[in-house]
Amino acid sequence: DFAKIDIFREERAGKPEAVFGEGKSLEELVKIIEAYVKEKGRVLVTRVKKEHLEELKKRFGNARINERARTVIVGDIPQPFAKVAVLSAGTSDIAVAEEACETLIFLGIEPLKFYDVGVAGIHRLLEPLKKCMEEGVVAIIVVAGMEGALPSVVAGLVDVPVIGVPTSIGYGTSLKGFTALFSMLSSCSSGLAVVNIDNGFGAAVFASLIARVAKRGESK
Amino acid sequence: DFAKIDIFREERAGKPEAVFGEGKSLEELVKIIEAYVKEKGRVLVTRVKKEHLEELKKRFGNARINERARTVIVGDIPQPFAKVAVLSAGTSDIAVAEEACETLIFLGIEPLKFYDVGVAGIHRLLEPLKKCMEEGVVAIIVVAGMEGALPSVVAGLVDVPVIGVPTSIGYGTSLKGFTALFSMLSSCSSGLAVVNIDNGFGAAVFASLIARVAKRGESK
Amino acid sequence: DFAKIDIFREERAGKPEAVFGEGKSLEELVKIIEAYVKEKGRVLVTRVKKEHLEELKKRFGNARINERARTVIVGDIPQPFAKVAVLSAGTSDIAVAEEACETLIFLGIEPLKFYDVGVAGIHRLLEPLKKCMEEGVVAIIVVAGMEGALPSVVAGLVDVPVIGVPTSIGYGTSLKGFTALFSMLSSCSSGLAVVNIDNGFGAAVFASLIARVAKRGESK
Amino acid sequence: DFAKIDIFREERAGKPEAVFGEGKSLEELVKIIEAYVKEKGRVLVTRVKKEHLEELKKRFGNARINERARTVIVGDIPQPFAKVAVLSAGTSDIAVAEEACETLIFLGIEPLKFYDVGVAGIHRLLEPLKKCMEEGVVAIIVVAGMEGALPSVVAGLVDVPVIGVPTSIGYGTSLKGFTALFSMLSSCSSGLAVVNIDNGFGAAVFASLIARVAKRGESK
Amino acid sequence: DFAKIDIFREERAGKPEAVFGEGKSLEELVKIIEAYVKEKGRVLVTRVKKEHLEELKKRFGNARINERARTVIVGDIPQPFAKVAVLSAGTSDIAVAEEACETLIFLGIEPLKFYDVGVAGIHRLLEPLKKCMEEGVVAIIVVAGMEGALPSVVAGLVDVPVIGVPTSIGYGTSLKGFTALFSMLSSCSSGLAVVNIDNGFGAAVFASLIARVAKRGESK
Amino acid sequence: DFAKIDIFREERAGKPEAVFGEGKSLEELVKIIEAYVKEKGRVLVTRVKKEHLEELKKRFGNARINERARTVIVGDIPQPFAKVAVLSAGTSDIAVAEEACETLIFLGIEPLKFYDVGVAGIHRLLEPLKKCMEEGVVAIIVVAGMEGALPSVVAGLVDVPVIGVPTSIGYGTSLKGFTALFSMLSSCSSGLAVVNIDNGFGAAVFASLIARVAKRGESK
Amino acid sequence: DFAKIDIFREERAGKPEAVFGEGKSLEELVKIIEAYVKEKGRVLVTRVKKEHLEELKKRFGNARINERARTVIVGDIPQPFAKVAVLSAGTSDIAVAEEACETLIFLGIEPLKFYDVGVAGIHRLLEPLKKCMEEGVVAIIVVAGMEGALPSVVAGLVDVPVIGVPTSIGYGTSLKGFTALFSMLSSCSSGLAVVNIDNGFGAAVFASLIARVAKRGESK
Amino acid sequence: DFAKIDIFREERAGKPEAVFGEGKSLEELVKIIEAYVKEKGRVLVTRVKKEHLEELKKRFGNARINERARTVIVGDIPQPFAKVAVLSAGTSDIAVAEEACETLIFLGIEPLKFYDVGVAGIHRLLEPLKKCMEEGVVAIIVVAGMEGALPSVVAGLVDVPVIGVPTSIGYGTSLKGFTALFSMLSSCSSGLAVVNIDNGFGAAVFASLIARVAKRGESK
Ligand SMILES: Nc1ncnc2c1ncn2[C@@H]1O[C@H](COP(=O)(O)O)[C@@H](O)[C@H]1O
Ligand SMILES: Nc1ncnc2c1ncn2[C@@H]1O[C@H](COP(=O)(O)O)[C@@H](O)[C@H]1O
Ligand SMILES: Nc1ncnc2c1ncn2[C@@H]1O[C@H](COP(=O)(O)O)[C@@H](O)[C@H]1O
Ligand SMILES: Nc1ncnc2c1ncn2[C@@H]1O[C@H](COP(=O)(O)O)[C@@H](O)[C@H]1O
Ligand SMILES: [Mg+2]
Ligand SMILES: [Mg+2]
Ligand SMILES: [Mg+2]
Ligand SMILES: [Mg+2]
Ligand SMILES: [Mg+2]
Ligand SMILES: [Mg+2]
Ligand SMILES: [Mg+2]
Ligand SMILES: [Mg+2]
Structure with a gap:
């Protein structure tokens, strides 16, 4: 019955698959990234500590890392619309x-x-x-x-x-x-x-x- | 020379002809409304005191007054887009x-x-x-x-x-x-x-x- | 004579034997825990630093430690009512x-x-x-x-x-x-x-x- | 379909039929009170202005008025439990x-x-x-x-x-x-x-x- | 002996003979203005209430009154330097x-x-x-x-x-x-x-x- | 001439010879303490860092150190009045x-x-x-x-x-x-x-x- | 038994018989003043509204009124010590x-x-x-x-x-x-x-x- | 066309060639200082960390360093006017x-x-x-x-x-x-x-x- 309430599911498609990196350990980050990538194919991580950025670079070879932004993107970058x-x-x-x-x-x-x-x-x-x-x-x-x-x-x-x-x-x-x-x-x-x-x-x-x-x- | 700086004039077209009614006397409001109507054909006045709303109704016969909103619109209402x-x-x-x-x-x-x-x-x-x-x-x-x-x-x-x-x-x-x-x-x-x-x-x-x-x- | 004022002693039974761990050294914690256990049989400690949790685990073998909660319970856990x-x-x-x-x-x-x-x-x-x-x-x-x-x-x-x-x-x-x-x-x-x-x-x-x-x- | 979501309706019975009187005119209060009394049999109004208290007393003959509390109760008072x-x-x-x-x-x-x-x-x-x-x-x-x-x-x-x-x-x-x-x-x-x-x-x-x-x- | 401390007297010449009008009654203002004019020849009063401005105009015929500024100047205006x-x-x-x-x-x-x-x-x-x-x-x-x-x-x-x-x-x-x-x-x-x-x-x-x-x- | 203003010198006798230790280096503290002791015979230092307390103990053999208070007293303690x-x-x-x-x-x-x-x-x-x-x-x-x-x-x-x-x-x-x-x-x-x-x-x-x-x- | 706790009664003698006048009606003030005068012989009232000061002057003939202080004293003034x-x-x-x-x-x-x-x-x-x-x-x-x-x-x-x-x-x-x-x-x-x-x-x-x-x- | 707007260029001569050192790395500071010195002949840097001050001293031999002020001046000091x-x-x-x-x-x-x-x-x-x-x-x-x-x-x-x-x-x-x-x-x-x-x-x-x-x- 409760499933009925989620009529807005498709309406929420605009919200990104994003993770707030602050306060999370490297292990937690890796686990969350892998889960997202598996389920949705891609993920954006923000507020990543300097020392974690490098480690994530190693673990996710083709990740897009921005040091000034302190962000990591794993997965495909869409064509701009x-x-x-x-x-x-x-x-x-x-x-x-x-x-x-x-x-x-x-x-x-x-x-x-x-x-x-x-x-x-x-x-x-x-x-x-x-x-x-x-x-x-x-x-x-x-x-x-x-x-x-x-x-x-x-x-x-x-x-x-x-x-x-x-x-x-x-x-x-x-x-x-x-x-x-x-x-x-x-x-x-x-x-x-x-x-x-x-x-x-x-x-x-x-x-x-x-x-x-x-x-x-x-x-x- | 300084006119050159106003290259953005047409870009500002989106901003409404609006008057902030708070702290303005009835006379000031009437004068400003008339000036706007003369120059732009229409105007929106917000934050108008209860007692001024009625007076403005009298002076500007076809004005649109909203008492709960405390607003006055003088001039045409455009078709919604x-x-x-x-x-x-x-x-x-x-x-x-x-x-x-x-x-x-x-x-x-x-x-x-x-x-x-x-x-x-x-x-x-x-x-x-x-x-x-x-x-x-x-x-x-x-x-x-x-x-x-x-x-x-x-x-x-x-x-x-x-x-x-x-x-x-x-x-x-x-x-x-x-x-x-x-x-x-x-x-x-x-x-x-x-x-x-x-x-x-x-x-x-x-x-x-x-x-x-x-x-x-x-x-x- | 002043003892008379403590007529509420039994009424305060609802308040737990608890210690606020923040700012206390390991030695202080151990001493307080031992005193409580001796007198009341049990004690709850909150806000315990990560490094203290492990030490307390060693000293009080059967203590209940919750790392996410940063709490330590020494003594019996009552049946839930x-x-x-x-x-x-x-x-x-x-x-x-x-x-x-x-x-x-x-x-x-x-x-x-x-x-x-x-x-x-x-x-x-x-x-x-x-x-x-x-x-x-x-x-x-x-x-x-x-x-x-x-x-x-x-x-x-x-x-x-x-x-x-x-x-x-x-x-x-x-x-x-x-x-x-x-x-x-x-x-x-x-x-x-x-x-x-x-x-x-x-x-x-x-x-x-x-x-x-x-x-x-x-x-x- | 949406009615389904109100599974908690009966669970909310504990919340009183109450009206926040502040900022409401006498007419608004009278209308709200009558609506509540009609539908639920009773109502509590709080934060009622001094001058409104007296008027409400007149209109709702058997209302319970507390001047210090600035409250009005219309309808039955239940037996205390x-x-x-x-x-x-x-x-x-x-x-x-x-x-x-x-x-x-x-x-x-x-x-x-x-x-x-x-x-x-x-x-x-x-x-x-x-x-x-x-x-x-x-x-x-x-x-x-x-x-x-x-x-x-x-x-x-x-x-x-x-x-x-x-x-x-x-x-x-x-x-x-x-x-x-x-x-x-x-x-x-x-x-x-x-x-x-x-x-x-x-x-x-x-x-x-x-x-x-x-x-x-x-x-x- | 204490007079000796006032060696800075002439140095304070730059500070104006000014009165803060807020919270002062008309009578107080009149008295203070007269005292200043007598001793220094001139005075500036700021934050004067609307109703006091008119009264002061009457009492001090040649006073300079600015309604928007809510100020009164009694005495001569110096040549600008x-x-x-x-x-x-x-x-x-x-x-x-x-x-x-x-x-x-x-x-x-x-x-x-x-x-x-x-x-x-x-x-x-x-x-x-x-x-x-x-x-x-x-x-x-x-x-x-x-x-x-x-x-x-x-x-x-x-x-x-x-x-x-x-x-x-x-x-x-x-x-x-x-x-x-x-x-x-x-x-x-x-x-x-x-x-x-x-x-x-x-x-x-x-x-x-x-x-x-x-x-x-x-x-x- | 200015000396004349210090008529209150003896009146300030009640205020202690005290030094605020926060933010001062060990060297600064030692120098200030020595200066005070030389001139006034005694001094109180407050807000002294843990690590400085021990050093000061060594340098000023008969100093009175209170670790919980984080204070140092060098010189005589008067009889209480x-x-x-x-x-x-x-x-x-x-x-x-x-x-x-x-x-x-x-x-x-x-x-x-x-x-x-x-x-x-x-x-x-x-x-x-x-x-x-x-x-x-x-x-x-x-x-x-x-x-x-x-x-x-x-x-x-x-x-x-x-x-x-x-x-x-x-x-x-x-x-x-x-x-x-x-x-x-x-x-x-x-x-x-x-x-x-x-x-x-x-x-x-x-x-x-x-x-x-x-x-x-x-x-x- | 509870009387025992008031061992400090005489110790509180230093605190004045005083009433905070703000927010109290004239009738309330009169009643409180009379009660104090009857029981203690004297009372000090502070924060009295301008309009109440005059009325209290009339009712308590020998009261000491200070308009700038907005205070009323009823009863004897002690010799200064x-x-x-x-x-x-x-x-x-x-x-x-x-x-x-x-x-x-x-x-x-x-x-x-x-x-x-x-x-x-x-x-x-x-x-x-x-x-x-x-x-x-x-x-x-x-x-x-x-x-x-x-x-x-x-x-x-x-x-x-x-x-x-x-x-x-x-x-x-x-x-x-x-x-x-x-x-x-x-x-x-x-x-x-x-x-x-x-x-x-x-x-x-x-x-x-x-x-x-x-x-x-x-x-x- | 936009160059026209910079009519105030010469008027801004009074503002110093200054760099806010906080949050900048040693490398960034060195690069900025060199750029300024090349273009303007001189520069003032404020809020420089203790450890950077010494390094800058070495790199810019004739720099004026003030440790208490945490400032560095590279280039000529003008005659005071x-x-x-x-x-x-x-x-x-x-x-x-x-x-x-x-x-x-x-x-x-x-x-x-x-x-x-x-x-x-x-x-x-x-x-x-x-x-x-x-x-x-x-x-x-x-x-x-x-x-x-x-x-x-x-x-x-x-x-x-x-x-x-x-x-x-x-x-x-x-x-x-x-x-x-x-x-x-x-x-x-x-x-x-x-x-x-x-x-x-x-x-x-x-x-x-x-x-x-x-x-x-x-x-x-
Ligand atoms: N209710 C309002 N709240 C905030 N800004 C307003 C409001 N009404 C009008 N304005 C703005 O106030 C400007 C006019 O201010 P004024 O010249 O004081 O009438 C308009 O161009 C609007 O941008
Ligand atoms: N996490 C907590 N937050 C607030 N109060 C606490 C907490 N843990 C213990 N207390 C209270 O602190 C008291 C003990 O404080 P202390 O004597 O400093 O250990 C206990 O009686 C509790 O009421
Ligand atoms: N713990 C304290 N808190 C506030 N003021 C203090 C304290 N200890 C010393 N002082 C005051 O600080 C003055 C000395 O400050 P300083 O010259 O910075 O050592 C003394 O004359 C005291 O009045
Ligand atoms: N200590 C300071 N406090 C405030 N502003 C400063 C300070 N030092 C430099 N500045 C200003 O910061 C500007 C340079 O900022 P930045 O580009 O971050 O180096 C200069 O033009 C100065 O106006
Ligand atoms: Mg939340
Ligand atoms: Mg502005
Ligand atoms: Mg406390
Ligand atoms: Mg809300
Ligand atoms: Mg002051
Ligand atoms: Mg200061
Ligand atoms: Mg209270
Ligand atoms: Mg900015």
Whole structure:
């Protein structure tokens, strides 16, 4: 009888086969990866410790490893069906931006990367945004720490959905990402929604759902 | 020379002609509405005081007034080009949900409303979600106060983008909406992004940008 | 004269002989355990460091050690006189759930365990709750981190006391358990009370007092 | 098909037919009360404004009104099947304590009231607790604001479940009830669980579920 | 003997004869103004209630009243000896910006005003900044609420000291100005220092001390 | 001329020659100790690391070392001229209590110690308080972490000044001592003042100033 | 039997017969005052509303009313047996300072008042402190809002106990008194203890206990 | 076309060629330093780890290393064109003060250092301030942790701009620098602006912009 409740099973297809690596031992990771690969053919692992990355590389020969993103992908990478831009304000925000990019790639989306285009020199921002428009991105992910002003500035200039990812970069009043988070949520620009601090993964999944909806439109 | 910088003008077309009514006097509102109507043909006013709503009704005969939403629309309502669902957890969240709906209508999107479907009786939720899937909504806006659990539950069941709107409903540990906000951001479900507390307007603008991207796909 | 004030001595029998292991050296633990065993015949130690667990195993040959729970029980385990369910939302919450289970066992209560039944797939929850009702549990302990939504959902479906245990699992807006805590306290479902973050021990003691009261009824 | 999911309907019988009066107009209250009375025969309304209390008295002739508790009960009061003690630390906490008492009465439980027994004169506490033990209460609800120390002291002396209700009484560092709340949750006494600030209603519902479980035992 | 300690008396000349009007009655204000005028010839009063402004206008015929700034100046206005720019992000920030301007005027500084040049349309900002450079301002005061991003953007573009004034404008995560404050302090642009929330007065006094130092240079 | 301002020099005699050891290297500590001993004949060092304690023992042969307090006294211990009680709620609070005791001893005051008399068994408290009264203590220092209820209970029972010292003991809602701090400040008992979290030193200095005032009275 | 526990009755004599007027109706106040006067001969009421002060003046002809302090004393004022200084940093802090003074007078202590001696002109402070030393005060109460720096400065200059009273005066980062409170507790000067925000009453009671201890010394 | 927007290039000359060393590896640092030196001739690196300082010393033979400041300067030091005072409250604040001094030196400004002049002995402050006035400093940087009172006291005595730098020194209620920060912002003295916690670098850059403005005046 209870099986009946799972009418939404196929509807959940958009959510990736992903594993949160933090706090898991190498053995646990290996076991989970093998289970996923066996059942679904592929898996994405995020927040993997430096020392585990190398070990996993050895065990899963053809795995795709991204050291800055601290991610591992085992299994096939699909052909991209859409484009999403990923901007980062500072160089320290790149780890989170790369996590978003790897997740996008895993989900069949091509990331356009524009890093270190922060508000301390706003003119650096214009070329990338022009490029975004030309390439027809379905969403722009903006990763920013410290004062987190970049997503507000971007959302004031474009008409695609902007997804803000606050990062825990900064000290003192940066409050480990809360200032950037609150700054984005309080933004006087509309067209901006946010995810948790350092959650590059979540931003990419959200962007991929937008891409799916856009594709659904396309295929009508 | 500076005009050159406004290359994004047409790109900002997605953002609505909207006025934030809070703290503005009746005279200020009338003047701003007239200016907008003259220049753009239409305008949306949000957060209008009870006493101002009636006065504006008198002055702008064919204005669309929504008392629960505390909004005023002067000018034409476009034909809807997409559907977005708006769910509310409790009855007290309806004011914010209605602000979202009026903004959607102003932006040419048909809202599907499902109110009072909160987690204290999770079975009430299934029928609405089935309906959402059948109607092909491009996004689901979920408005919830107190513990703010509803968006997490919804995002765990569907594969369209879910936009969480925390409300300031509740007392004590509800922290005027911050518990609902943090709850949504910490959600163990992916596919969920959020806007500021009580910001039904912002959620609707964001959903409309998704709809525009989806339509762009369609028209390819 | 002052002895007179201890009229409640026998009334406090419900509180377990327990030791909080955090910050205590191995030598201190051994001394305290021996003192308890001598005087009361038995003792429960919680929050024991990994390295101490093994040493205590050696010193107290027949001790019951639970590594995930980080607990040690020296002395007899009583026959269970009641049942209490222990649910966990995620796999990371299991350590706290196991602390609750070991405390229940120490107090003569059989725990029914249902782990990883979180709100990101709410249908996983129904089978366990049906089982709880059939088995006649006197209370349900629900352990959840991140957004902490599970206890609210459970309390909306059952009519036995639900004891929420927020955990410090999560990052960013999870606020080391405070978001889960406030979420549970703000819950729109009634029939839910909570204990401190990560306090599986306290939840179990509280549940055991409910069981005692229920048994008192029974024996009338 | 979806009806199938409501297998828990009868299990939810323990939750009271209650209405949260805050923010509702007199007309809304009257309509809701009439609907409940028609369908269920009875209803409890909490957090009713002073001016509404009198009006409701007039409209529902035999309603039970408690001005300090700001509650209204329309319909029959059941015969009590259990006893629960309600202690308050200060006189300012009495409003919340009375809300708990009215809810208990509505749910068929006799409240034993002991008010103004706070920790600034700890000797005042002993007589009430002795009485509680003699009367066989199934739980003790302790309402306290400011430093919120009373529930910890009580839980250190008895072996029945203690339910702490922090109140928003106090100024400065009382933090509108958060200091009392955190104090109770951090308590070094076990056997204590808490509900939201000022939530006398929730404490009583929780106590009533304990009473139901105890009665279930009794009737075996 | 103690007089000796006041060697700094003449050094404090830079601080204005100013009165904080908040919480003072009309009678108190009149008395204080008269005392200042008698002793120093002039006075600035800030944070004056709407109803008091009119009364003070009547009593002090030639007083300079600014309703938006809620300020009163009695006595002579000095000839300006320097220029300071005052930018505001939104229209709601203008009250605080005007308080800064009135204080500057009182201190002999000409304010250059550029209002509503916020980051939701960053191109609006360039013309004003070019003007600032041409006019040779000694400092730029930037008033911004909500996400408070404007001062960071400005400080990234100019080489004069930028003084950020966060305002309490906004709702939810704006936190009554704390998000703007922390955003400014966390700014990745250097050359920015801040004053308390809504403290237009303090920003102007600080700017005037910079002007004094610059003038001191000039007169060498 | 400036020497004139130091008229208070002799008035500051009550403040101890003390050094805060945290963050100082062994070499720095040795140098400072030698300087103090040379100039004043004696010195108290607090917050000394475990590894430094042993080294200092070797270098200053007749130093008084307290390992639990993490303090070092070099130089003579004066004859006690007054008594102060030091109570601790739990065993984990003892380190802070001992810091207070060592400071008292350094300042010529005899500490009466009563440890582990917390509110989870309030009857343990009465004997110590009776003793305090009999011995004529001039103040009672109460050290407590977690819910910090003990000082409130004590201040409700005695008529000498009670000095509360919150400790950072506890987890979750204990908030590293802030819950205990706020609890003490919000106390419904009067006759209680507090110092910073874990500041046993400060409590003792304050108590010693009371003793000095009392002695001044005595010698009249 | 329970009477036995009240062995501390006479020890509590130091605590005043005082009533917290906030939130109490005129009728309640009158009833409580009459009860106290009948039983104890006298009473102090604090935090009395403006409109109640006048009414109480009428009903209790010889009552001592202090409008700035918002206090009422009915019954005899004792002869002073000690002196305590009361300093205030700003003029807005005077209400709290006066509450402290009235409480001191009620308790038989002569207050020496020095108002508006804040740190923005530190030289104003020296004369008052010299006077304090000459008059032999047993304690100094320092009332300060905003940055709350005054108690730290005072405690660095004198050798009697300093009791800090933070006030809720200020805006923005003053955090309704928490900045002043934390500032005092973090003070690098020792010899300072604090009470709750705006708690002039508590500071005075604490000072009176010091005076009692000092007098006890005297009478030996 | 976009190059046009960089009209402000020359205006940004005031901002230093600086690198934030935290989180960067030795290799990254070496590469960045070489790049800067090649392009600009010089560079300042801040927040360099102890172990990196020595290595950089070896690689860049004539580099200026300051161990307390944890800074490295490679390239020429300009002749000073202005003076700025740097005061520190305690000895633990010196690291941050030294970061400010090195940045000043790098920017062509001579720092006047006055360390350990905190408010616990306010008389130590007067000599330094007199010196500041005599030397004609263009600004005073005041570094203070714990209660952060020193900048308020200084700003109350002088008429040059005071730049407050809160430090993360202290424990408990010092809140890692937030109490000092809020204290400075709430200061009742005007003429004070602040930068982020521990941001000695930012304070110095800001002071250097004041010096530039002053020099601009001079050269007119
Ligand atoms: N309810 C709302 N919540 C947040 N932002 C709003 C709301 N209504 C309008 N806005 C935004 O406020 C801007 C206008 O602000 P104003 O100039 O103060 O009327 C619009 O362009 C919208 O982006
Ligand atoms: N995991 C736990 N969490 C909270 N309290 C505990 C825990 N384990 C033991 N306790 C309590 O701590 C008390 C003993 O503390 P201690 O004297 O420090 O060992 C016991 O009586 C229990 O009430
Ligand atoms: N444990 C402590 N907690 C707070 N302050 C202390 C402590 N120990 C010493 N102090 C104070 O710190 C000052 C010395 O600080 P320092 O110069 O850093 O050694 C002394 O004058 C004392 O007032
Ligand atoms: N100690 C510091 N605190 C704050 N900002 C700094 C510091 N040192 C350098 N910076 C800033 O950081 C920028 C360089 O950051 P990065 O690219 O990460 O090296 C410089 O342009 C400075 O504005
Ligand atoms: Mg950034
Ligand atoms: Mg809800
Ligand atoms: Mg969870
Ligand atoms: Mg109380
Ligand atoms: Mg703004
Ligand atoms: Mg304790
Ligand atoms: Mg002040
Ligand atoms: Mg300091």
